[in-house]
Amino acid sequence: MTFSLQDENRKSKKLKSPPVRGGVWVVSALLAALLLYGGWNFSGKRAAGQGPPLNARSIPVVVTAATQGDIHVYLAALGTVTALYTATILTQVTGQVLQVPFKEGDKVKKGALLVEIDPAPFEAALLQAEGQLARDKALLDDARIDLKRYETLAGQDSIALQQRDTQIYLVHQYEGTVKLDEGLVKSAKINLGYTRITSPFTGRIGLRLVDPGNIVHTTDANGIAVVTQEQPITVIFPIPEDNLPSLMKKLDARENLTVDAYDREQNRKIASGRLLTADNQIDTTTGTVRLKAVFTNDDHVLFPNQFVNASLLLETLGGVTVTPSSAIQHSPKGTFVYAVKEDQTVTVRWVKTGPSEGDLISIEQGISPGEIVVVEGAEKLKEGSRVEAQKQAAGSSNKGN
Numbered sequence: 168m169t170f171s172l173q174d175e176n177r178k179s180k181k182l183k184s185p186p187v188r189g190g191v192w193v194v195s196a197l198l199a200a201l202l203l204y205g206g207w208n209f210s211g212k213r214a215a216g217q218g219p220p221l222n223a224r225s226i227p228v229v230v231t232a233a234t235q236g237d238i239h240v241y242l243a244a245l246g247t248v249t250a251l252y253t254a255t256i257l258t259q260v261t262g263q264v265l266q267v268p269f270k271e272g273d274k275v276k277k278g279a280l281l282v283e284i285d286p287a288p289f290e291a292a293l294l295q296a297e298g299q300l301a302r303d304k305a306l307l308d309d310a311r312i313d314l315k316r317y318e319t320l321a322g323q324d325s326i327a328l329q330q331r332d333t334q335i336y337l338v339h340q341y342e343g344t345v346k347l348d349e350g351l352v353k354s355a356k357i358n359l360g361y362t363r364i365t366s367p368f369t370g371r372i373g374l375r376l377v378d379p380g381n382i383v384h385t386t387d388a389n390g391i392a393v394v395t396q397e398q399p400i401t402v403i404f405p406i407p408e409d410n411l412p413s414l415m416k417k418l419d420a421r422e423n424l425t426v427d428a429y430d431r432e433q434n435r436k437i438a439s440g441r442l443l444t445a446d447n448q449i450d451t452t453t454g455t456v457r458l459k460a461v462f463t464n465d466d467h468v469l470f471p472n473q474f475v476n477a478s479l480l481l482e483t484l485g486g487v488t489v490t491p492s493s494a495i496q497h498s499p500k501g502t503f504v505y506a507v508k509e510d511q512t513v514t515v516r517w518v519k520t521g522p523s524e525g526d527l528i529s530i531e532q533g534i535s536p537g538e539i540v541v542v543e544g545a546e547k548l549k550e551g552s553r554v555e556a557q558k559q560a561a562g563s564s565n566k567g568n
Contacts, residue, residue, distance in 0.1 A: 229543035246404030293355035300348035405455035
């Protein structure tokens with residue numbers, strides 16, 4: 168009997184124990200659900216922009232105020248310095264070089280003697296042409312005198328009219344011969360003048376390509392020297408065809424457009440000039456049009472075939488809202504900045520940007536002058552983040568060019 172009662176107690180304990188463990192699991196599940204709901208509710212309020220908790224950690228950022236200023240709109244391109252005039256000095260007659268009086272690299276004036284070719288053969292040719300002209304003029308004069316006689320005799324019916332007519336045509340023949348001789352004399356004088364080769368304009372002469380004693384020919388391709396005019400001098404550079412309409416309006420209005428030339432690194436301005444003209448056609452392979460700017464080049468800082476960075480000041484936008492370019496953020500939805508509110512939290516402000524100059528960019532819509540924007544540390548921010556703002560150091564964002 169005792170064994171049976173113990174067995175019954177053990178069975179009753181086994182039957183009652185499972186409900187106790189099931190109740191513990193139910194309570195635990197309810198507590199977890201409450202915690203999840205509370206966290207979701209808190210996160211939902213944060214996502215809805217209801218602000219961070221009072222004990223939220225502030226994110227250090229660098230800020231600056233949007234200002235009102237001017238933005239210069241530039242068109243920049245790589246340009247080539249080109250001499251205003253370039254002449255390869257070639258001989259127009261064949262002969263021996265007697266002297267090359269110029270000094271290489273010197274500035275030569277218009278009409279200065281550069282090369283002298285032996286003139287003796289050409290002087291002899293001129294003398295021969297002049298002698299032939301004198302002889303034919305004498306024959307013409309004699310034929311004219313005979314014609315006057317024949318006309319008198321023909322009027323008296325003393326000679327046949329055919330003889331008079333023959334004399335008339337002989338006079339015309341000699342007149343043609345005299346004109347031919349005059350042309351030969353003129354040609355001989357021109358060739359004699361070609362023996363003295365002079366500079367066609369004032370400029371700088373390059374290295375000598377022919378020495379005295381050499382025979383030069385009219386078929387020589389290299390020439391004797393090259394003269395370039397460097398004062399003034401020009402720079403040719405391309406711009407995209409999309410900028411051509413606005414540029415042509417200013418050219419048609421005869422506005423004086425400034426062009427600056429910078430070195431290869433674009434750190435140092437070499438010279439300033441003005442836009443001269445635009446080419447009359449667009450390059451279909453590049454979609455660009457060439458512009459030509461002229462520089463006085465008084466200090467000889469520009470040299471033919473030198474590469475420079477040309478910067479054309481197209482227009483100046485005055486009184487626009489300006490911020491550092493580092494304040495601009497990008498997302499798939501568009502362009503925005505983080506604006507700092509009075510409670511030291513940030514808000515997303517969608518903006519429309521305009522032309523930029525150096526480290527500054529114009530804001531056409533979304534930000535007004537005086538508003539505070541984040542320029543450093545924006546990668547850690549989101550809508551409603553609390554920040555610890557530090558002002559941007561003066562001079563850390565400068566205008567370029």
